[in-house]
Amino acid sequence: MTTEDEWAQARQRSRRVFLLSGVGGLVLISALAFPAVYLTSLTASGGARYPVTAAWLAVLMAPVVALLLRRNIKEQDSTDTVVATLTRELTEAVRTADHEAAEREVQARGQKFESRLANALDMAEGEPEVIDVIERSFSSTLPEASVELLLADNSHAHLLRMASASSTGAPPGCGVDSPDHCPAARRAQVQRFSDSEELDSCPKLRGRPEGAVSALCVPVSIMGRTVGVIHATGERGTSFVETTVQDLETLAKLAGARIGLLRVMAETQLQAATDSLTGVLNRRSFEQQASLMRRQVNLVAIAMADLDHFKVLNDTYGHEAGDRALRLFAQVLSESVRAQDLVCRHGGEEFVIALPGCPAERVREIFDALSARLEAAITVAGMPRFTVSFGVVVAGPQEDLPAVLARADRALFQAKRDGRDQIVVHDATGTATPPPALTLDVDELAVDELAVDGHALDGLAGGLPLRRRNPVKVTDGP
Helix, strand or coil: CCCHHHHHHHHHHHHHHHHHHHHHHHHHHHHHHHHHHHHHHHHCCHHHHHHHHHHHHHHHHHHHHHHHHHHHHHHHHHHHHHHHHHHHHHHHHHHHHHHHHHHHHHHHHHHHHHHHHHHHHHHCCCHHHHHHHHHHHHHHHCCCCEEEEEEECCCCCCEEEEEEECCCCCCCCCCCCCHHHCHHHHHCCCEEECCCCCCCCCHHHCCCCCCCEEEEEEEEEECCEEEEEEEEEEECCCCCCHHHHHHHHHHHHHHHHHHHHHHHHHHHHHHHHECCCCCCECHHHHHHHHHHHHHHCCCEEEEEEEECCHHHHHHHHCHHHHHHHHHHHHHHHHHHCCCCCEEEEEECCEEEEEEECCCHHHHHHHHHHHHHHHHHHHHHHCCCCCCEEEEEEECCCCCCHHHHHHHHHHHHHHHHHCCCCCEEEECCCCCEECCCCCCEEEEHHHHHHHCCCCCHHHHHHCCCCEEEECCCCCCCCC
């Protein structure tokens, strides 16, 4: 690299040579004038002396001028070399500065994109909002390509399309069905394929209806584990711009981190809100959600359920059998009620159910059906038989939750006292509501045909009240 001192020295040498050449030329001309006149006097006379004198002077000056020219040319070449070196260095410096400026611009753009993306993901409260941010990022990063996000399900065995964006309206349609079968996910490295028909292209890219494509696959990691991939396709031979690849890597990194955080938070909240043995709501979460439900819905039925002779079941078959019974009942109970109903393990073998907008008699029907399903589930599971008692009340408009639970508990106690394995419904005064009377509907024609013996129909009905429907008039003739 040429320094300023070297450039200054070259300039000084050039000036010195120039000055010396000028001064030396004057001195030499003066000194060689006498020999030139002398030689002229020997070789010419008259008017020819003047041109002859000039000729002799030129002959005498030629070697000196040649030496001076050689010296000046050499010095000029040295100066030109310095100038050329400086020019080359300046050109390289300008090129380097332009390259660095471009890199800084790309870096600044990437940092801006990362900052905006991080801010958008931070404002997303759940996975659906995160997916929306990802899709909008796809549209801005790859507006002309087809791109999708594939994430593994809870079993980490299958990839599901979570987000997609495409200028044609159709997603890239990656054929990989598992993270273990994806080269990008398996290697945890970005994979680029310029031609899907190349020998070393991903096998899942071949044989597409639209023909050969180019592809870019960016792995997505959650909590340090690769669980998905961002898959983009373009026209055959397309080379994805490096800034685009960097943006997709940034998107994969930030989106994976945000989804992982949301899943951890959801799992933590679920663990805090549910009973660890049965998976239904715990007491604290039930009280919070039930109180909110009371403010939103006017009619709420509250039921308490208790496994009959649970201590005997534990003592006879062991605590493992008791835990299995609790889990089985919680499962059947959760499957028997509606999605908006709340199911809670209140403590021990006791459960509480809140059913919004459900009258007491409808609750009785639900638990009647539940008892039949529970008996079938016990048989299928090969467990010792057990039954459940229920106490049901309807919450009053101004009644607080503890008072409602106390009334439901009294109804449950009556069900236990009256023989267990039954449903007791209490009204607002605490009086048990009897179940609706069962009736047997038969056609009047059938009654006439069956009542050959005066006691035959009573025996068929089992003592149930009879209600005639579709009365038919019987005549003797056609």
